Structure formats: structure tokens, C-alpha cells
Amino acid sequence: MSSESVRVRFAPSPTGPLHIGGVRTALFNYLFAKQHGGSFILRIEDTDSSRFVPGAEAYINASLQWLGLKVDEGVEEGGPYGPYKQSERKEIYKKYADMLVDRGWAYYAFDTPEDLEAMRTVAENEKKSFAYDLHSRNDLNNSLSMSADELKECLDKNIPYVIRFKMPENIDVEATDLIRGKVVFNTNTLDDKVLYKSADELPTYHLANIVDDHLMKISHVIRGEEWLPSLPLHVMMYRAFGWSETMPAFAHLPLILKPNGKGKLSKRDGDKEGFPVFPLEYTSPSGEVSAGYRESGYFPEAVNNLLALLGWNSGTEQELFTMDELIKAFSLERVNKSGARFDPDKARWFNQQYLQQKSDSELAALFMPFLKQKGVEADRAYLERVVAMVKDRVHFVSELWEHSFFFFTAPQEYDAKVVQKRWKDEIPAFMEELAGAFESFPTWDAASLKEKASELMQSRGLSFGAVANALRLVLTGGAFGPDLFMIVELLGQKEVVRRLSKAKSLLD
């Protein structure tokens, strides 16, 4: 690494919704870039024409935007090293593939996918494995095993070919991973990867990624651990191109594992355990819907925070970080080596923390759509008071309703268990009396009301607990909710008296 500025890229493939692991990769790239005053680049790697999914790119953009990961250079934003979509860089790659062929670092191969598949099957039947590598390439249908004339003939006839990297023999490739340290691979265990296919005139990931990272002056490649095995190939390619001097630094992030720890987190796990695996809800072209964090009620800042703590920690006991704090505190050195299991419970906890930090006004606004859905129209000031009272018992805005519905509508039914426990013989008559007392009570505030009620129950020889619980039952339909007399105050004289008067029907 020279003194060049930090430039990192997030390079997803538009083959479906952005997975939460990909989101974390994007986040770490973003944090690293911002911390160093560098650039966060979004490059769309759509070199697999067969796996292209319409809408996936828009989904990626929308996800990054929702999370507040602002892209400095990309398809939408433009930039000096564009285009940022690989399918629009087609003509660039062929040139570099040819360069490698000319230098003897790559060769043409005419084996058809069917040929290779057949050889794999044969090998498998013999309990061996087939690899297109230094042991087998001279016996296969490629420019290494044919004469110059034969090659020319194949090319002239437009026989489809691929260009494969010619992995040299017996070299110990040393590479440094910023998270793991030095890793060594021997080239004898590596195969000859396809770099380019004539069929669709597109490169594979390996070629496109090296060429683009070089051309876009990427300083650090921060990607998932699943790429670690191809690191030696990439290092060798930088050598083949003669770009070793400016090769980016590499960091391979540990994987996000299933809650049970067995394997990479996948969409299925989310469906099974009931938590989202995607940032935004996604509907596939076939109509299949996958849950999203946003739709499940998660705040983007909570998602960023929980993702940041999955595989990284600040070394302090701080767990809640704003984006600015993350940018300041982040470092690749403190990223863990081992995979982290996703914990849905802790994810909920993070969201709760952020929800509690929100102002009543903000929460009231977020609650509004849910009320509309219930057909409830409420005064904004009233709403804020309700939210203030119940917010400390929810993890999500969507849970506000079940804890506050009685502020908007009289209970339609009463919890049978609570009725049995609290609706004693002497209560109904007293409730009627209480209704009368409240009806003519001049000051309507929690403290005075509590005092008034206490006086009355004392004069009738009833305990506070018995009355309070019965009153709560009448007002809310159950045994839950915030401070009783705060409920009474907020509900207002008219409504409280009405519910009290109706309470007799409970006896049925």
C-alpha cells in the first residue's frame, strides 16, 4: 500500500436480495472508508448473465440507502472510474484476458461444459475428484495441448472457448490477510480457473474483480471469508498482470452463521426462526416474499449497530454506537477471526434500546400508521402521552398497539382469569358508586383521583389492591398497562365514567 487514499468497494452480484451478511460487508467497508476519509464505491458485479434477477440492483440501492450507507461512487452516483456496472465494461476485460494469454499466463480451452461434467462424473464414480489443473490440462482440449494450426482453426471456426488461468507449478503463495495475518497456499493445490467466456463475452468474477479493483484504484478489499480460498489465485493474477506493487490489501470478514452455528446464515433460517435475513422485504420474480428488517419494525440504526457488533468489538464495554461513533471506533484489527452466530434475541434487544431513545413525538408519528390500520383517529398530543406511558414495554413500534389499545377503544372483552380473581361480590356496587363519585369530581389529575378513590374505598372497608385491580380490569380488560390513575387521568372523566357504568355487564 502506498500513500494513495483509501478506496474500498462493495461489490454485490444482482442475483437476488442483499443478504444480511452482505449488508455487514457493506457496513464494514463503509466504516473503514469513512474513518480514513476515503471513498466507498458500489460496483455491480453482473457478469453472470444466467443468474441476473430483475430488480435486484434497485433492491441493493434501496437497502444501502435505508441503512444510511452513502455511496461515493457507483452506477447511480457516477465517478471518475466508471462505468461501475461490469456488464458495461465488457470490452475492457477481453483485452486483459488476451494480455494474460500473450504472456503465457492463460490459455484457450475448448472443452464444453458437458465434457467437463462427464469427466467429473467419471472421477466421482472412481471416488476421485476432477480438477482442471496442471495435472490434467495437457490432456484436455486446449491451446496448450494443440498445435498453433489447430488453435487457429478452432478460433477461425468460432468454436466457443474459455480462457483459463495457467496456474504455475509449486509456488508457495504468501498473502497477508489484515484479520488473520499471513496465509500460505501452494499452487499445486489450485486449479486453472476460468477467466473469460467467449459465449457471452463476459469475464468471470476472478478476472473482472482483479481488473476493476486495479483500474478503480481500490486500496483495500474487504470481503467475506468465503473468498479466502481464492486469495492465492488473485495474488497470482496481480503478479501475472505485473500489478503486484499496487495490489490492494485484503481483509476477509468472518461469516455470519446460523443461530445453531451450523453453516452460513441463509434465508431458510430466518423463515424457520421468525427473523429477517434481508434488510428490506423482498418479493422474488416468482412472487415469493421474504421478510425484511425494515418491515419487521427494526430501525436502520439498530440494524447497523447489531451488525457492527457481529464480528467486531471496540474493546470497551460500550454496546450502543451511533454511526459516527462506529466510524471513529472501527478497526479491522479488532475484527474477530471466527464466525459469529446470529442471535435473534439480541437483535430484538438492540431495537428496544433504540426505540427507548426515540422521542415521544417521533414514536407517535411512527405509531400513526398502525392506528390508521385499526381505524383509530387520535389527537397528536394525546398520542404522545399514550406513547410516553407504554413505550418502555415494547421492542417494536408495532407492539405499541397491544399495550395501548384501551386508550383508544373500550375493551371488547375481559380476561376471564382476571375477572375470576378480581371481580369479587362487593366490587360491582362499588364500581357504580365510584362512577358517581368521579362524575362529579372537579379536579381530574392522577394524584387527586387516587386520593378520592382511596377515601371512598376506605369508607366502604375495601382494600386498595382489590379496588385498583378491579378498576384496571374495567378500564383495560385485563391485568396490564401503566400506572392505573395515569390511565384514569388520560382517558378522561367522560370515558372513565362510561366504562365504569358499563362494568355491570361483566357479571354475566
Added chain:
RNA sequence: GGUCCCUUCGUCUAGUGGUUAGGACGCCAGGUUUUCAUCCUGGAAACAGGAGUUCGAUUCUCCUAGGGACUACCA
């Protein structure tokens, strides 16, 4: 199978050649509360195993075991 990576409470993790191995989530108990939740206090809970180095290893080295990733004309 081959290559590579990884291994501290159930989970996310801190940590050091000598610590009562710390925190968080979750769980349990007690307290606060008229209810529920919050909140507060407390508790159970970990260095995968075996060698070696060392006066002393959770920490350093090696081996074993376990887990994971990769092994496509996908990324």
C-alpha cells in the same frame, strides 16, 4: 476426499505468562410496582482435549478433536 480458516459462559465477546477469567443478550431468584412491562440487586453459566516450553499456562508451540468456508464456463 482435497485445500484453507477457526475454537473463552447457551449466544456475542473482553482479557493476561501469575486475574475471584470481565461485560452484554438470554435464563433463574429477590426487590420496586395496585397489574403487566420496565427498572434495581443477586445467581447459575466458559478458557475443546492432550503433550511440550516455563517456576507457572486460558494466554506461546505442536498434535488431536470439533466446527466452518471453498472445491462451477456462480459470485
